[in-house]
Amino acid sequence: MTALSPLRRIARFGRRQLRLLIAKAPAPIGRRLSRRFWKPRPGAIDFGDFGETAPVSSDFGFDRGGPIDRYFIEGFLTRHASRIRGRVLEIGDNEYTRRFGGNRVAKSDVLHVYAANPVVTIIGDISIPGALPERAFDCIVLTQTLHLIFDMQAALAELARALKPGGTLLVTVPGISPIDRGPWGFTWFWSLTEIALRRLLASVFEEKDIEVETFGNVFAAVCFLQGLAASEVPHAKLDVLDRSFPVIVAAAARRRLE
Template identity: 45%
Template sequence: MASILPSIPQQMKEVFVRIERKFLSTIDLGRLDSLHPISTSFGNDRGQPIDRYYIEDFLSQHKNDIYGRVLEIGDNTYTRNFGGNKVEQSDILHVKGTPSATIVADITRADNIPSNTFDCIILTQTLQFIYDLPSAISHLHRILKPGGVLLATMPGISQISRYDMDRWGEFWRFTTQSAQQLFEKEFTEKNVQVRAYGNVLIATALLHGLAVEELKPEYFRYQDPDYQVLITVRAVKSQAGN
């Protein structure tokens, strides 16, 4: 019926739509028929979180960028897992009082970190907690060596992290367009590659806190640009250093 609608008058279209709606079957939502998610722990309590599947796929694709001196935010799990023996020095940026931190800094005011320091920066699921994004990206660009690579991920469709929101705030969700414009101001358009992962089924599963193990592998292979669950950015600092 939908295929013939463009060729008929508007009033007749409305009649057809009303008739079609009357015959729509009821959808059984099963356990999703609830005002509360199945899990509020992003899937950590059920298996591998869905966004981590995409993050690790992205980092695996760009593992050759992870070498030399590498900075990672929070811990150095991905530096070790994907950089391996290509990494000569691994640094961890975190807040004061974190024993594993080799660098204590606010990335929006990171003047204590020298310019042109890192070959690679791994920044996963962090930018949503930073209000002053332009300053953060400016410092990230500054502390990369010429030719250095920033590998960043950020949420599109996602629940709020209550733990983080209550402690330092959670401010943003992203699209491929917003990520492109944010990063190209510092890195230039030609040096920024942006990609989105996800589809409506993956978005629904993630919002309910399901884990990777509960979904079929083929669900992850289809990417729908209208349901952007995870945004990835590979940004390269030019050899000229600008």
């Protein structure tokens, strides 16, 4: 091992002393510094508005202006908007098809397990083989739906079968998330990690045709669990990625050309 030069030893000693000094800084100063250098001492956490056992919002933040998870989902769809084209299938309604597909969409289909509203064109359960027409869609937009299906692998197999060769499945799932307090809470089976979604998709798509992304960090996760709206928090903080705290996991999976 090469011995450090005197100047490097002095510099390293100085850095160590500076870290110790910063670590002992009083809270008003320390809170202005990076968490990398300063952390509140045990027992000195200021919980503020997050100190209650009930969240700020029990409706994901919809009642405050729009959920944080939608910020990530809509950013993902914005980056993949060019794939939303031709004949497009969406679940529940076609809001994202119209918003991100625009005039690239030739036909918009909407799937629901019930004929819930006039825009529904296909009624069925995608975990049942044959629920969808085969090789019919250029794109399928599946946001925040897969986790409501117990047999996710069967559902993905049906979705892959329904894509045209070269067609794309755009899917998002919850990672760190509250569970719906309404009707969907009774079928909220899963939250997924990045590797779990990749492995599920790899059972029906070629590995090289799968692009998986994750979104979130501890700040985003805490704010989302509390039900804050995306408009209430700095987007620059939401955009920082820490894969240990996935709020949303998303993927674009392309059916191979045949």
